[in-house]
């Protein structure tokens with residue numbers, strides 16, 4: 001049987017690494033009897049972390065689809081990795097989820113990982129429930145954790161529960177919504193319900209009143225009833241709470257110990273009763289700006305949020321039914337390429353286990369295999385409809401490395417394997433840089449790229465080595481220079497002759513025309529690598545025929561593409577051709593091209609040339625106690641600090657740093673801050689390098705050219 005839309009709950013687990021997402025998913029599955037054994041991360045036996053590499057590392061790396069039945073609902077559970085190296089996995093999971101469980105580690109409170117993911121909670125407007133986990137730890141501090149959450153995420157953070165004690169003795173949770181105390185047996189599981197002890201009643205009542213107020217915000221009748229009767233039941237509050245949660249007017253806080261299997265059942269109950277179904281969320285936005293209501297009787301629309309290739313199976317496609325009812329055997333059209341895809345088998349997943357089903361209704365999440373030509377972000381529709389669900393926007397890359405080219409035969413194999421991973425992982429970008437003559441990988445962090453290397457080596461059995469990527473420098477000039485060049489060759493028959501007089505100047509926006517030369521023609525070229533080349537034809541009296549201007553430009557462009565100092569791209573230069581000579585027989589395009597190249601090269605060197613390097617805007621978020629380390633490290637990177645701001649109990653540092661100084665920054669930052677910092681970077685502009693660096697770059701280039 002398939003679940004109706006109103007009985008579906010799509011829940012994504014979010015949080016800092018180690019907050020207990022995978023363990024909590026396991027506890028949920030176990031409590032719901034979706035598994036008969038409570039697996040442990042440490043024993044590599046959880047349903048969610050089923051790949052070798054996750055088990056080897058003890059961290060999640062991929063998002064994992066699971067599901068469990070609880071009372072009337074089917075709860076789809078997506079576990080995500082906490083390391084922001086794998087943020088792509090988080091973003092695609094959030095796209096198809098209707099509620100988030102944000103795990104907080106009661107030992108550490110709000111962590112950098114929480115902060116980073118919060119950005120996406122706001123972007124997706126995901127209704128969110130906080131789960132204060134690790135309550136059995138002797139360093140757990142429930143109060144501080146909730147306080148930090150309130151400080152950071154505002155007064156909408158609303159505690160629904162509190163523990164009688166945390167640490168080793170943790171086994172009692174007071175529930176202010178139901179006004180009851182749960183007492184767990186050793187080993188967790190189903191708790192016994194007891195009245196709230198006298199001494200805790202006041203606190204519980206106060207919390208209950210706050211919940212009622214939040215629920216009755218838009219419901220006066222409910223508020224009156226509360227004043228008359230002094231308390232309300234969960235079912236009376238349900239409607240108001242559902243609206244408040246769905247609108248992000250409240251962020252309920254619950255309590256758990258995933259390891260001891262305490263608290264997950266109550267949270268699933270709350271998800272069943274209160275969390276929004278897919279139909280309670282705003283209609284899905286489409287690429288064309290219109291929207292699609294989650295309705296199981298509409299024509300079928302399926303969105304692919306993730307793909308993964310599995311050994312022996314091939315491509316596995318993870319999807320959400322955004323509208324209609326998907327039936328096994330349905331033929332759908334891929335909106336992207338108009339190809340027909342037959343959904344021969346549809347499955348529900350629990351990690352690596354798949355169970356075949358006949359149909360899935362709007363709002364449900366599932367898996368299929370053996371589609372022909374389907375990628376992440378594709379929308380598949382019933383014939384006759386052409387809907388494209390708004391695509392997931394993956395974050396831009398934060399680090400890059402170059403690949404040491406192996407032997408030629410190996411290179412082909414390597415590229416094939418890399419492209420396969422690129423297909424599954426939209427946060428990996430492979431670039432064959434002609435300018436740098438390197439194959440570059442762009443990714444989210446050192447760990448991200450290291451895991452890719454590991455997969456290539458283990459799965460594809462190809463040796464792969466990362467090397468330092470080259471920097472894409474630019475060359476320009478800082479003053480005017482004039483030069484002429486005569487190209488003359490007499491070899492037997494027809495000779496070659498061309499003479500050119502040129503002036504080169506630094507070009508800038510709004511530059512006036514030359515004051516002492518006529519402008520016969522001006523050609524402004526936007527360069528593909530940024531900046532401009534402006535050619536001015538100032539030749540008078542037919543000294544050179546204008547028909548040679550194209551060849552001259554070609555000659556100059558050849559040097560613009562491979563600058564005279566280091567072979568880098570040149571930019572922002574104006575060239576005026578103002579005189580020259582030609583020969584009635586020996587002049588031709590080739591001769592003028594060569595003369596232009598030579599004249600440009602010499603003039604360039606006389607025009608006080610300058611090498612420019614790419615500068616990046618760097619934004620670092622770190623906890624206050626590691627701020628000093630982050631700052632002193634930045635000082636070794638030629639960084640310019642642009643500002644510092646407090647964000648909750650975190651610090652945000654803004655700086656501008658040359659790309660050349662950012663090599664391996666992700667790994668360094670993680671190690672100097674013990675993972676208590678995250679960063680983002682974005683290209684800002686090109687800026688002149690110092691004279692010493694310029695000299696060093698030129699010498700290195702010369703050496704390489706000689707070699």
Ligand SMILES: Nc1nc2c(ncn2[C@@H]2O[C@H](COP(=O)(O)OP(=O)(O)OP(=O)(O)O)[C@@H](O)[C@H]2O)c(=O)[nH]1
Pocket residue numbers: 015016017018019020021022023024040041042058059060061080081082083103133134135136137256257258259260
């Ligand atoms: N004592 C205790 N240990 C816990 C609890 N929850 C999780 N752990 C342990 O903490 C470690 C990390 O838990 P995971 O569930 O892997 O954490 P995660 O959030 O999935 O981490 P990533 O996948 O790296 O993002 C594991 O060894 C768990 O067994 C808890 O409530 N109490």
Ligand SMILES: [Mg+2]
Pocket residue numbers: 021022023049059060079080081082
């Ligand atoms: Mg995990």
